[in-house]
Amino acid sequence: MSTGSQSCVMGSSATTLCGSLGDSSASGTQLRRQKRDWVVPTTNLKENYDYRKHSYIAKIRSDMDKKHKLHYSLLGHGANKDPINLFVVDTIGLVYVRGILDREKQESYTLIGLARFDNGSIAEEKIEITFAVEDENDNPPVFAPAPPAEVYESSPAGTLVGRVTATDADKTGTNHTRIAYSIAKQEPFHGEHLFYIDKTTGSIYVKEETLDREKHSSYILTIKGTDMGGDPGGKTGNGTILVKLLDINDNTPSLDKDEYSASIKENIANVEVLRFKVLDADEDYNINWMAVFNIVSGNEEGIFSVRTDPKTNEGVLMLVKPADFEENPNIQLGVVVANVAPPAGGDGGDGGPGGGGGGVYSVTIAVLNEPEGAVFRPPVKPVPVSENPKDNPKNKVITVFRASDGDTGEPAENVRYAKGYDPDNWLVINPETAEVRLQKTPDRESPFLVNGTYYAEILSLSNDMPSKTATGTLALQVGDTNDNCPTLIDPIQKHCSYTEVVNIIAEDEDGDPNSAPLTFNFVDEKSMKKWRVEPLNDWVPSHSSVTPLGEVAFMMN
Template identity: 30%
Template sequence: MRKLTLALFFAVYICSVAVHSRIRQKRTWIIDSFNIEEENPGPFPYLLGTIELDRKYLVNFRLHGSGVDKEPKEVLKINQRNGQIWVHKKVDYETFQLLQLTFEATNVSSDKVDTRLGVEVKILDINDHAPVFSPPHYQATMNESSAQGQVVETMNATDGDDSQTPNGTFSFNIISVTPKTDNVEFFLEPTGASITEIFFRGCLDYEKANTYTIVVEAKDHGDKVQLSSTSTVTMNITDKNNHLPEITGQTGPGRVKERESGVEVLRVQVADKDSPGSQAWKAKYTIHGDKEKYFQIETDPKTNEGVITVLKAMDYEEQTSRNVSLSVANEVPYFSCEITGRPAKRLWDVKTFNEGPGKSLPGFPKLYPVTIAVEDVNDPPEFVPPVRKVGIMENTKLGTHLCTLEAKDPDKTFASKFHFTKGEDVDNWITVDPETGEVFTAKVLDRESPLLKNSSYSVILYVVDNGEPPMTGTGTLIIQVGDLNDNLPILEVNTLGMCLLDKATMTNITAVDLDLPPYSSPFTYELLGDVKGKWNIDPTRGTTVHLVKEKTVYSGVHELQIKVSDNQGLSLTQNLSVTVCDCTSTPNCHLRRSSGAQVGSTAVSIMIFTFLLLLAIILMAFLISCKHEKKMIMTDDEPGWHLLESNIETLGTDCKVPAKITQVESIQTLKAKPNLISTHDGISKQEVIQQNHQQDYYDSTFQKEQLLKRSLQRNSTRRSYRSCHSSMDQVKRNYSIYSVDEFQLRQNLLTQIDQNLFQLQAPGEELGDYEPHCYAYEGESMIDPQLDAISLPENDFNPNVLTNLEWQFNKLASICRPDLKS
């Protein structure tokens, strides 16, 4: 033992020298190494080992580094006297795999470091971590048409133990598959130490299983104990078209009335085993044998039925039924997968088919025959021809026969009795015999009518049969009106302006004729009157010619007469007003003349406007002066609590009704001479009163009549004014007869009322003075000396306060007189 100690000492010495000889090296040797098993349960503390040094003097032992004064702290401690190392708590391998320490031996007497050694403590890993999947749960989606051998999902797992030991290595395994079906099998293929992939072999079938739940286990290879964990893969299958649709029947009438379109005639039912609502289930229909495109078929999105509707109306007389064929497919291509063998440890033997362009399953699509019956109904009659043209000269006499309408009925089973009538005849040119269809003119036709287009007038005609229900056919009659020379040529303008020059000047004149050639242009122009040496036309024939003014013509307005004849010699003499002026001051003589006329009309308009404005101002002033002033009663919450003395009555006076002079005189006369009626110049006063009343009415009526006359003069013609004047005279005569009787009755009533009022007025016997009347006398009042006199303060109330309450009196007034609120 002694020899071992000395050898150890020399080895330590040599290493110590080496430490100082090497540069930037923390330690050069390790005196010893110890092992600690992670997660050792104790009991603590327990002895790890002892460091011994052979010295003849006393030394103290110290430890520094990981596990003592560095993380993980306070795991290890050393006995200063004997060098024993003790473990005080657990250490986790996944956190610390190695603890590096420094051992020092210090001389007790000199307190100098005698020896410095390195110590390593290895943490021994144990199998305390199971493999963990990341993520813990997987979701995968596969199409039903996916081929075998495709990756379903890639899975990943990790183990916290040392990957260099069996504790940190693991393997994958499929624990279970739910549900278990015979058409598919899942297997794993590792792609690394911690990654594996899931594959399938066989054929997926949505109808057998639309979801698979696969449980995969990851298990480590620990010596003493093996730890594991599981993860779940949920694989959802998307349904694809592996079942063909099949037409199972039809519903609906299967018939349509002729000339009917846009109606549903048939529904076709289909069966499909694919998932309802998916593209593999949705049907797509096609019609075969319908070259004329009479029908269309659409898919009902709720029931997946094929709905056949009529696009174009059919005719029973052409064909009584239509035969077509239907086929059905799905919105996505069809595929199939069939298992033929199941060899071990490799992909199975399968037979597949995928529909594509130019590639279809033999025997498909299947055709389903459909017959649509056409029902006969009453067809409308037809004009023969539908558009008929007739010619007639204008100005032909009324009632001229134009043509006889003809119609036919395309029906073979219905009656063919027709009734003709007009549809649209804008100017009522024709009449139609409803039974025979004969067409006659209803007025004298005019080719120059604005209703004609290219000398043609169109009339819409109807023909109605007597079927059930009655049907109506429509036709067009085009009346082509021939032209006659029934219009005279007229000048386009009747006023011209020309410049005053020292030489002859010219301007253009043009005539128009509503007739067509040869009854219109070219025209022949001729000046009438004394125009020699002053005016002439060059040339005299044409549509537009030159009016030549000689230099001898003076300035001013010249009225010329010009005769214009059409190509057939029909002529019209017209006036042409030519204004000649000095163009140096006025470029356009015609504009100067028009400007003067415009100024005159403007002045008249200003005068009329001024008069109307003045009348409106007077009327507004009259309305304002007659307006009643409305005073609003204002409110006040505090009335003031004042009372007005009411013992201010005085003697009253009798009211007298003022009588009119004529009424009083009439009353007095009746009293004196009841049977006498005073006269003046042979006319009674009553007649005078009646005449005065009538005269007032006549004056008022005459003023209104004069105002109406002035209005009519500005806005109407003389003929309408004479009619209104005659009406006013008739009104005046009617009122004159009525007013005498009415005035006589009114005057008699007023006379009786005034007479009664006059008799009530008794002169000298008005409201007189009356002596006081004593009723119940109760004696003198007694005074009790025991009662104190009630002293009333000075009353400083001013009665005038109540006269200016205004809005403060509203509350009391609203209670006493609710009608004042308005």
């Protein structure tokens, strides 16, 4: 950069002459013509340099000063506009700098020089002078706040983590703003650098496949930016970035005990039996930590269920159906635990639907005996009866259905009996002996039968307070007798005289063998001569016709 001065001559014919001067006198003349005007070359000035210790930086003058006394002034930003009086001109046209230039505030100044007579009128046309401020490497790199970066633990080397960016207020495109990045510090640090940074772009990558969230869930990286492309003489600035490690399901869930035991009362349900505490090093309250449970053995009857408490991640073993001490006083369950998310690597382990099972845990459930009162065993008692009054006369005892002690299996004591459901009021129950009698003749054709069976209930009521009730079911299997005559579906049919075929259908409400096959006979012998019988289904020929479905055709001979 030249340290000399500029001499600018304002000609009366609207031309401008500029000569390069030393600190005190002209050393030559440099003129460039642009159209009809002489253009003053730009003068380069250093930023951060104190020109107040030196002579003038430029000179302007007019030819008119040979005949008249002139007054010179400067117009523009840096002269009569902010920053005011940074550039000043004296009475003989010498231009000075009265402050320290800062390129980052303003990188050039364009001033207008004027010459006036004593009366203030303009002696010469204006002259334009431009001063360019040369950049100096006086600004360090500055880092913008970086948002937290995230990367999964166990990510392979070369995985992009994030990026930092620094800026430099010096002149763009110069070496002063060419920034090289490096990692100055990793916190925490245990002898292993886990990340590296691209010197040019500021992109941060995983260095080794050793990130483990369970050891450290985050790291703070201090990034150094050095301008001049990283030259030792370059200015530096520091920034930080927080790197968070995202959790993967790389830890197997387990329970706090190898074996569990609990007790339950028989004949109760919908109660909590016990809880399983889960141990899992993965991040709390995400799918890699949340547990799922499964009962893999001992629960074939569906007596138990297990769920996960979403607040504590504990397994809750529930009794959903009553257990029976007499049938099974000790129950052995096998329980497994897994995560909601599949394990890293895709191996589901022993955990069932989730991932990372830790094996089968043994659970022993002791069933506590409770006084059960009376029960009917079996709960349904079949009793064959007949609809023939001779076989089952009224008030005859058809069966005795006593309740048993639920604990001992012996006949129940201190109980009385009563009739429960009896839709057609067939039965009478002896309250002391549980003898069952008929007070109505059974009817197999009754609408209250289901597939030939009449169902009724007998109740056992304990004499203590409050009374306990047990219910038994009587299944009366009604045997059929031939107590129904066949009937014609359409007993009267009208036909024309020329009708040659008549279809006849009969039915019998009795069951086999008291219904079909049916026999059809002509009552009138004259009709036998005019008509004959033809079967419409299986027919056994004889002097009369036989058909299992009771359907025949009478045809004219």
